[in-house]
Amino acid sequence: MGFAFALIGATPAVAVGATPADQQLKAIYDAEWVWRQKEFAQISDGLRSESDDHFPAIAPADWVRRRGYWQNVLARIAKIPVASLSPEERMNAAVLSESLRAEIANIDFRTYEAPLNSDSYFWGEVKPYSALENADDYRRYIGRLRDVPRWFDGNIANMRAGLARGFTPPHVTLAGRDKTIAAYVMPGAANPLLDPFKEMPAAIPAAEQAQLRAQAQAAIDTQAAPAYAKLLVFFRDTYLPGTRQTVSAAALPNGPAFYRSQIREYTTLDLSPEQIHQIGLAEVARIDRDMKATIALTGFKGSFPQFLAFLRSDPQFYAKTPDELLGFSALVAKRMDGRLKDVFTTLPRYRFTILPVPDAIAPVYTSGRGGLSACLMNTYDLKSRPLYNLVSLTLHECVPGHSHQAAMALEAPDRPAFRRQTYFSGYGEGWGLYSEWLGTKLGMYRTPYEEFGRETFEMWRAARLVIDTGIHSMGWTRAQAIDYLSSHTALAKLDVEIEVDRYISWPGQALAYKLGEMKMRELRAKAEAELGTRFDQRRFHDTLLNMGSVPLPTMEAEMLRWIAAEKARPASAPAA
Known part of the structure; x- marks a missing residue:
């Protein structure tokens, strides 16, 4: 449940x-x-x-x-x-x-x-x-x-x-x-x-x-x-x-x-499958333009499908051992640790570790998953785990994503126990995807390939809006969903099949990520526009995470109240 x-x-x-x-x-x-x-x-x-x-x-x-x-x-x-x-x-x-x-x-x-x-x-x-x-x-x-x-x-x-x-x-x-x-x-x-x-x-x-x-x-x-x-x-x-x-x-x-009902549970929004499908199509078109611009920065001269084939086959993009993959993820997490002071004013004391996904479940498990005590990275079938995706994955699952988010929730003051243990996917997964995007503001993506990895992850979440609603409301087949995800992202074939099967067997859950992230970026853009030079992303993030996991309409209402309070605060007044 x-x-x-x-x-x-x-x-x-x-x-x-x-x-x-x-x-x-x-x-x-x-x-x-x-x-x-x-x-x-x-x-x-x-x-x-x-x-x-x-x-x-x-x-x-x-x-x-x-x-x-x-x-x-x-x-x-x-x-x-x-x-x-x-x-x-x-x-x-x-x-x-x-x-x-x-x-x-x-x-x-x-x-x-x-x-x-x-x-x-x-x-x-x-x-x-x-x-x-x-x-x-x-x-x-x-x-x-x-x-x-x-x-x-x-x-x-x-x-x-x-x-x-x-x-x-x-x-x-x-x-x-x-x-x-x-x-x-x-x-x-x-x-x-x-x-x-x-x-x-x-x-x-x-x-x-x-x-x-x-x-x-x-x-x-x-x-x-x-x-x-x-x-x-x-x-x-x-x-x-x-x-x-x-x-x-x-x-x-x-x-x-x-x-x-599943759409409402996972997104906490009253949107129809048709509305979500159209949102997904628009996001896929936008991200597709971004990806093609990034390909141009690499100097690659072939077509989009040829670039995907290059990424999926060139050994330079893949770890040779499980420890190499885990070490790359740990480096990303440590680099992010050095930027946390620019993202939040208060940091949690609780620490997480990075571990491999247990062997018993790794063949059918996702690429990674972050929790309070550990951030799991899948080292099964290394040829399906490109390193250019690992920056985004670590930011999402580990820090400042889920592991960091869980520690913030654990140490939030004066919060009833049920609040600390209630999780809304739209809020939680929205923050994970927002964390990937935030890396663009912090210099986390060092090469066009790593930026393309971020974009392919964003495309992955946007394509979910199209695929999930397509499968569960519009008669799409499994093969149609696999073809759609394969042709729009650089995900490995194994990941594509595992992900599509996840959407098929878990209706609605995949919709939470992109819809939550879009709402957070929309609120940030509104805060930046209304506060101008007084906008402080640290205070924005503190407010967003300190409320704990909440339904998206509640998150929006509380952040709008925060924007109004910030506007009303005299420029010389200390922050509350």
Whole structure:
């Protein structure tokens, strides 16, 4: 579902001068958060849950019960006059309301009956990819290992219900995903589920480490690994053969309404597929002109397709070893570190690392992904990972993109826990793409090839607007989508196919990036025009990121208020 559930610190006390409406709202979201922790105990991205050592209940009755609870929360929030709320609580109300609206919509469409797509799958949530920090963390993880059979059985039951009504990911997008299950079926020390026990904190006594490791091995051998083996048989013999042969969301039960709901969830905007398709076509045409101008700067004399063929085949653009690729990304991140003082006035203390995508999932994983604790770079099939794209990718996923953004959200002062753990793709992915563009203002692209890499990434996101709506609303085929993305970008063939399969199996998600970035650049342009020489990008970025992840209409309203306040502030007055 839409939340990343993990408890971060204590909920802030009611602010001094809080209105009665503020206090009323706080009582609602505090209670909802306590309830949510009990419902969805998880270990997520290095943030430790204080809840029990199990996975959530996922039977249909559990989702119906949650829907009733959340509907009641929304009704109570709706009774609070927005004008009576303080600025921060106004955002809290908007964030929680939009989040719960999306959760309720997904329950209504029974999306829990398809707990997987080409990119993400429930069985990948068992193993934590961030380090566990103390003995209690390890005990919670062992508890989860013991709970895997129940949790997998519940998901299998839901998947059977999805099969029965034709609510599945498209068959073509699930090829090879059985390998991500197969890696975990063997007993013994080689099972990747035991990886967190290979290097344990020195603060845990050696004897206790040995005891925990033995308990984990027993849980893996007798419970978790057999559950993965059972899932693998079900996936190969029953689920995959029964998945739908169509690719469009429109072919699902109540498909057109479901697609509109997904558009709203991921973009937080009320735009039709037709409107988004036209926005995409206009952006593709604009970026195409930019790309051709950049090609001219390289001195290349051939056609656009010939230039793409040159980029995809010339060894100078590719790393020879995984460490070379990781090192290039680390260099980009470190170069960006030197410019952060020009981008923000306040920097987070939390640090991230750069790691390779785990081998078990790398063949079907995206090129990179950034999170609070780690920024993952895919080193599988190096001939598909051109270095000229890596500047943009690192800025987007690592810094000042997602890893930096997550640290800012973690350390934001006086913010309710639900705000720190709510993620809107339009805001979050919009910032990632904006971060790529921001590199043009900071000298991050050193060659025309690296600038072309940025442009091909921007084209990639613009083409998504065309492809996603084309597939899910206008009858496009998978081959048509692959041809469109291949002919407009320098992405490798493997990336093109993985990305198109992601759009097919995850309707609407791909729309968030470009629409969010366009809104942020539109607001920046407005601020620059209205503030003139008084415009300070550091204060603009501070305000944009310090509000945390919010719906795009909320972001726009808050940034317009900031622009008005900046205009009203006397030139000699200190910044607030």
